Amino acid sequence: MYAKTQSTPETVKVQSDNGTLRLQFSTKYNPIFGGKRKHQGLSLKDTPENWQKAIAIAWRIEGDLQHPDWQQLFDPSFAKYGLKSKYTAELKLAAPIPEPEPEMTVGAMWEDYLEWKQPQLQPTTFELLYQITYTNPLKGKVYDRKNHVYLTSDNPLWDERLSGKMGDYLSRFTCCAATKHSVISALSEAFLRLQSQGRTNLTSNPFAGFNSTAVVNKTDKYKAAINADGSLLRWWDTEDTETDPDERDRRAFTKEERDIIIKAFYESDKSNVRQAAPLVEFLFLTGCRSGEAFALEWKDVFLGRDKDYIRFSKSYNGRLKNTQVTKTGETRIFKVYSKLENLLLKIKPVDAKPTDLIFTQRNGKAWYIGQLAKLWNTYELNHPQKKYVYPGVVTQLVEEGRISGYLSPYHTRHTFISLQAHAGTDLFLLATACGNSVEVIQKHYLGINPDATFCEF
Known part of the structure; x- marks a missing residue:
């Protein structure tokens, strides 16, 4: 597959499928395509030149669909765009294009992600790490080590929409730096899975860019950086990737x-x-x-x-x-x-x-x-x-x-x-x-x- 050299539309995307190019339409257009997710083949091989042609077609189609008079402008036979579709007779052009549904909440995305993730993990890892250690911070729960209970904080991320300002919540995350790193990585994986299934209209990952281990001093690579928890990270130090808190705390008796x-x-x-x-x-x-x-x-x-x-x-x-x-x-x-x-x-x-x-x-x-x-x-x-x-x-x-x-x-x-x-x-x-x-x-x-x-x- 060849890389795109220019931006693509948000609701009519160009994809490579088994060596040929096709268009994928956003789920917001499902009503006008018989209630189904629409893919339209372009009969073009996956080459750099054909990518440019496909992107131009996508922009033209999206322009018609986004226009207030889209029902007059959009050609369901795709002949206007140099294409043909065998599904033309099935189109319901009388149906209006609905407003996009609100984005899924973080909690709904997380529960869907856990259902997919569970078969990949050992039962103890799934229950103790994903269902408790990772899920509780998303619900705004903080562990009280003295009384061995979870307390509810005022920073729940669970009910927030994916289109919200994730940074405001992630910056006040109520867990240690190591857990925060793991949770954000899992959230990022959950969103990318959602995106690959076409179940979100967001084009950028709202959890990307919040997981840098340290604030790096670019002017002098030999100066110590500052970790998310405020500790120093010297240039020769490497991050401890162990997520199990029992393994990370390596103190010992004499x-x-x-x-x-x-x-x-x-x-x-x-x-x-x-x-x-x-x-x-x-x-x-x-x-x-x-x-x-x-x-x-x-x-x-x-x-x-x-x-x-x-x-x-x-x-x-x-x-x-x-x-x-x-x-x-x-x-x-x-x-x-x-x-x-x-x-x-x-x-x-x-x-x-x-x-x-x-x-x-x-x-x-x-x-x-x-x-x-x-x-x-x-x-x-x-x-x-x-x-x-x-x-x-x-x-x-x-x-x-x-x-x-x-x-x-x-x-x-x-x-x-x-x-x-x-x-x-x-x-x-x-x-x-x-x-x-x-x-x-x-x-x-x-x-x-x-x-x-x-x-x-």
């Missing part, structure tokens, strides 16, 4: 804090907490994602002379109550080392079946992140007469000053990767075992070690 947490779970006076101790230790010793540990069965563990590895091939989501593929969709092989092997041998029942889950709650059911989080962090339960507070293991350790600060269960993963990377573990082995990349580990886990020195030979 080795000493890790051991204190594991010991606290094992020595708890609560049986349900002690039941979770092997799971917590396993998460710290493998760096696997929690859902991968929840879905692990004994047939996924290979211990012996020739085989010493764990196979991570699935993940359990307690919210959806289903088992699916891993986050990256890949099966990973994790080499077992002595400390991890001792743990597995210690907790494996004598009568364990291959399909038995390795980690279960006291009732025999699979773990899920919500249940583990209740033991990890302080959990409050409100009843009409009384509020019950259940102290979490890690929260208590922070309050007692035994560890420096609180981090979520997901940071067991970041702790393992960070400790292994700084201990000198081969980065390729570490990256493949944890479903990561060497580049991410080098940039986000190693950083600069002030105590590092050159080796002496």
Whole structure:
């Protein structure tokens, strides 16, 4: 297909179809073409010269259709324009050209987009990321981390028409910079899909141009730029494209804090907490994602002379109550080392079946992140007469000053990767075992070690 060298009309567009050119009429003209979307072949091959001819024809036809006396000027046989149409007899020229319908709202476009997007995504990604993390800002909802609820703000984009001033709303978007970037990218994709289906009269994408990562200083490329969230972006920095907030927050416990947490779970006076101790230790010793540990069965563990590895091939989501593929969709092989092997041998029942889950709650059911989080962090339960507070293991350790600060269960993963990377573990082995990349580990886990020195030979 050849690029256009001049502008085309808004309501009569030139298109290339299987190597030949045709005209596509806007849906506003449907009433005069028997209620159907009209395409008119031009019998012209797709060449630069023919593009110019086609554009000239399109401008002439649109001029007649837009004229107040269009019924006298427009030739439904297209002979006036050097064309012929087999649909001439079907035209209803008595029907007036209606005013264009109001543009679709952002919310209506988004719901249509989600229906199309859902089959392309894993269930957890669709529900947690698209239906919640991305949808709530569009509805003007802000997450209150302290009370774990969404609050309604005064900046809803949901009911705004696509023809409105998107910039006014997007500039006041109530979410973090990373989420804002992802939401606007998704909105842009949704609009382009709408446009390709001919369901909008807008010729330009209202969400384009709002997603620049930083304000670049064009006068000096070596000066730091300013990110959308106000932080500095130095010329050697690259954007972190990870959209999962748990993956982006790569803080870690120290080795000493890790051991204190594991010991606290094992020595708890609560049986349900002690039941979770092997799971917590396993998460710290493998760096696997929690859902991968929840879905692990004994047939996924290979211990012996020739085989010493764990196979991570699935993940359990307690919210959806289903088992699916891993986050990256890949099966990973994790080499077992002595400390991890001792743990597995210690907790494996004598009568364990291959399909038995390795980690279960006291009732025999699979773990899920919500249940583990209740033991990890302080959990409050409100009843009409009384509020019950259940102290979490890690929260208590922070309050007692035994560890420096609180981090979520997901940071067991970041702790393992960070400790292994700084201990000198081969980065390729570490990256493949944890479903990561060497580049991410080098940039986000190693950083600069002030105590590092050159080796002496």
